Amino acid sequence: MPPPTDSAASTAATAAPAVRTEPRTPDSRPGPAVSAGKPPAPRKSTVRTLLRLWPYVRPVRTRLFTAAGVAVIASCLGLLIPLVLKWMVDGPVAARDPGGVWLGGGLLLLLGITEAGLFGLRRWLVARPLAGVEAAMRANLYGRLQRLPVAFHDRWPSGQLLSRATTDLQLLRMFLAFPLTFLLVNSVTILVGCAILLSQEWTLGLVLLGPVLPLVVLCSLFEARYSLAARTARDQVGDLTTVVEEGVLGIRVVKGFGRHRSQARAFRELSHKLRGTELYKARLLAGLLAVIMTLPELALGTALVLGTLQVSEGTLSAGTLVAFLSTALALRWPVESIGFLLAMSQDSATATERHFEVVDTPLPRDTPLPRDAAATDGATGAAGRAGPAPASGSLPGPVPDENRPPGETTPGRSRGGAPSPSLSGAPEGGLRFEGVEFRYPDAPAGTPATLRGIDLHIRPGETMALVGATGSGKTTLTALVPRLYEVTGGRITLDGTDITRLPRTRLRELIAVAFEDPTLFSATVGENVLMGADGAGEGELNRALEVAQAEFAHALPHGVRTQVGEQGLSLSGGQRQRLALARAVVGEPRFLVLDDPLSALDVHTEALVEAALRRILSGTTALVVAHRPSTVLLADRVALLSGGRITAVGTHQELLRSDPEYRTLMSGDPQNPVSGEGTPAGGPPGTASPTRRSPAGADGGTSR
Numbered sequence: 001m002p003p004p005t006d007s008a009a010s011t012a013a014t015a016a017p018a019v020r021t022e023p024r025t026p027d028s029r030p031g032p033a034v035s036a037g038k039p040p041a042p043r044k045s046t047v048r049t050l051l052r053l054w055p056y057v058r059p060v061r062t063r064l065f066t067a068a069g070v071a072v073i074a075s076c077l078g079l080l081i082p083l084v085l086k087w088m089v090d091g092p093v094a095a096r097d098p099g100g101v102w103l104g105g106g107l108l109l110l111l112g113i114t115e116a117g118l119f120g121l122r123r124w125l126v127a128r129p130l131a132g133v134e135a136a137m138r139a140n141l142y143g144r145l146q147r148l149p150v151a152f153h154d155r156w157p158s159g160q161l162l163s164r165a166t167t168d169l170q171l172l173r174m175f176l177a178f179p180l181t182f183l184l185v186n187s188v189t190i191l192v193g194c195a196i197l198l199s200q201e202w203t204l205g206l207v208l209l210g211p212v213l214p215l216v217v218l219c220s221l222f223e224a225r226y227s228l229a230a231r232t233a234r235d236q237v238g239d240l241t242t243v244v245e246e247g248v249l250g251i252r253v254v255k256g257f258g259r260h261r262s263q264a265r266a267f268r269e270l271s272h273k274l275r276g277t278e279l280y281k282a283r284l285l286a287g288l289l290a291v292i293m294t295l296p297e298l299a300l301g302t303a304l305v306l307g308t309l310q311v312s313e314g315t316l317s318a319g320t321l322v323a324f325l326s327t328a329l330a331l332r333w334p335v336e337s338i339g340f341l342l343a344m345s346q347d348s349a350t351a352t353e354r355h356f357e358v359v360d361t362p363l364p365r366d367t368p369l370p371r372d373a374a375a376t377d378g379a380t381g382a383a384g385r386a387g388p389a390p391a392s393g394s395l396p397g398p399v400p401d402e403n404r405p406p407g408e409t410t411p412g413r414s415r416g417g418a419p420s421p422s423l424s425g426a427p428e429g430g431l432r433f434e435g436v437e438f439r440y441p442d443a444p445a446g447t448p449a450t451l452r453g454i455d456l457h458i459r460p461g462e463t464m465a466l467v468g469a470t471g472s473g474k475t476t477l478t479a480l481v482p483r484l485y486e487v488t489g490g491r492i493t494l495d496g497t498d499i500t501r502l503p504r505t506r507l508r509e510l511i512a513v514a515f516e517d518p519t520l521f522s523a524t525v526g527e528n529v530l531m532g533a534d535g536a537g538e539g540e541l542n543r544a545l546e547v548a549q550a551e552f553a554h555a556l557p558h559g560v561r562t563q564v565g566e567q568g569l570s571l572s573g574g575q576r577q578r579l580a581l582a583r584a585v586v587g588e589p590r591f592l593v594l595d596d597p598l599s600a601l602d603v604h605t606e607a608l609v610e611a612a613l614r615r616i617l618s619g620t621t622a623l624v625v626a627h628r629p630s631t632v633l634l635a636d637r638v639a640l641l642s643g644g645r646i647t648a649v650g651t652h653q654e655l656l657r658s659d660p661e662y663r664t665l666m667s668g669d670p671q672n673p674v675s676g677e678g679t680p681a682g683g684p685p686g687t688a689s690p691t692r693r694s695p696a697g698a699d700g701g702t703s704r
């Protein structure tokens, strides 16, 4: 996969002094391939790259080919005009026959009108289907982006993806509408024109064909250089889009820290780089055009002199010379346009390449079934091994009925509060981490894995608080449960079923998550909340809002139908967090994963949310990341995450008594740890002794 930014730029730099002398972008973050340590893949030929568009073009091929045929006819009709002229000069004009001249004039007018009409028809034929092609490509790209793992999005700057979904696709639509057709039309016109020239006077025809060879060599040199510059320019547009997007989304920070000047400078520098690349492209194209225009003009001048001599010697008729020169002039535009068309084709090949870099990125393959499970659970396994998605975007089917809890009609939902029966009927239900290890894909080599040897069992209906210092890996651990990232060792089970054997759709029906950063979408409050459960209605919405103490939504100008701004920024942080919590609980999920869900709430609201959450949590199996004692007290037990391992499991009281690190974390003051006896609100009575785990995470205590 060629990288979007640096490598393309550097490759282009070898060919393009203008690009080489430009400063590096201020945010010259390595592109995906660079960060992956891969060298840029060599570019396929332009034609092979553009041929990849065929699956998108196929459905509209009839109209497109018809349009191309119409354009070829229109263009060839134009070549008849010199022949009519020849007839007029040698015939009616020489014989001073006004009737013949009028007839010839009428014929010329008819040819001109027909040519214009046919070109209009071509435009009409392609406009609608090509808008459809662009829409299909955009939908495919967007679908892929939605299905690609979070790790992919961690690596790719958003502007690179945005520019692929917008400007690149516009460029491709324009290419299909104009350059593609005219490359064909103009090539055919040139061939037919050359045949006419040679048939009229072959010696003069050969003179005109003289520049063909040097022009072919020049075009291939141009293609090699221009394609690199085109790639650099497209990637720089992506970088620029990233800067604009970050500047707009981070406008509060930019203004709050008075960083608008440095932001503007970063933008200017990137714009300057892009301008340099575009100028380099323009210089390349200007050089090509200069030669493309000069050589044929020289040949035409030579042919004109030789033709005039032949007419004066009487070896050539005046009409033939007029027709010859008119044909040669009619070929001027098709020849001269080759430069532009080649440049646009290069730009389009680059856009195609960039499109398929995303679309070709493999989707994560689900872990293959163990042999014994494959024999007994083929249906689930087949669905679970999603692999690369079909283009149609079909999703793996639901888990077979035998895997559904008895009496459950809607897959994955167990509305009603009581702990649900196990997924597979396995005796060891709940959420279990078994020797889980996780390393971020782009973590530097040699660094320890973020999570190591995680063994943790959250029993059915139990709420486990996950406590740990900042950066200890709490968010990472919670992200593994809905498979936002794949474990790199060990496994996670839900009611005894390995989560990699559950189709992702099924998994995400079973688990609801609320993240630390409560992202909302540009939609109504109600739509944002109901996103958490398919088929939920107003009753569920109101109940979820009540649980999350988000009843402020009813007081908004249009109640739950109030549109929230982009990312929900029109709401306060605490309001957004409560809506995100409502979204997590609206479906009464079997498993709930909450990443510090109450951090932005004031003490009073937090107490109200906790009271309501307690009811919800009593009916689910939950993992709740907690920083504050008040949140910890929602849990039945607490797991302490330290240095990427679970180092202790027990009740809040037990850990306060026995674990200095936990005491320190709960006190928030390393000098003044909370004592086990003096908990802020009194924890649930501990029933078992806490388990202090060895660093290797091996214990056999209460957690297992």
Ligand SMILES: Nc1ncnc2c1ncn2[C@@H]1O[C@H](COP(=O)(O)OP(=O)(O)OP(=O)(O)O)[C@@H](O)[C@H]1O
Pocket (backbone or CB within 6 Å): 154, 440, 442, 443, 450, 468, 469, 470, 471, 472, 473, 474, 475, 476, 477, 516
């Ligand atoms: N996408 C990522 N790629 C690489 N490393 C990451 C990524 N996200 C987090 N990390 C690293 O993983 C470690 C654990 O991060 P994580 O966000 O899980 O910590 P946390 O315990 O949730 O912290 P906090 O309490 O501050 O939210 C950190 O060192 C962080 O730098």
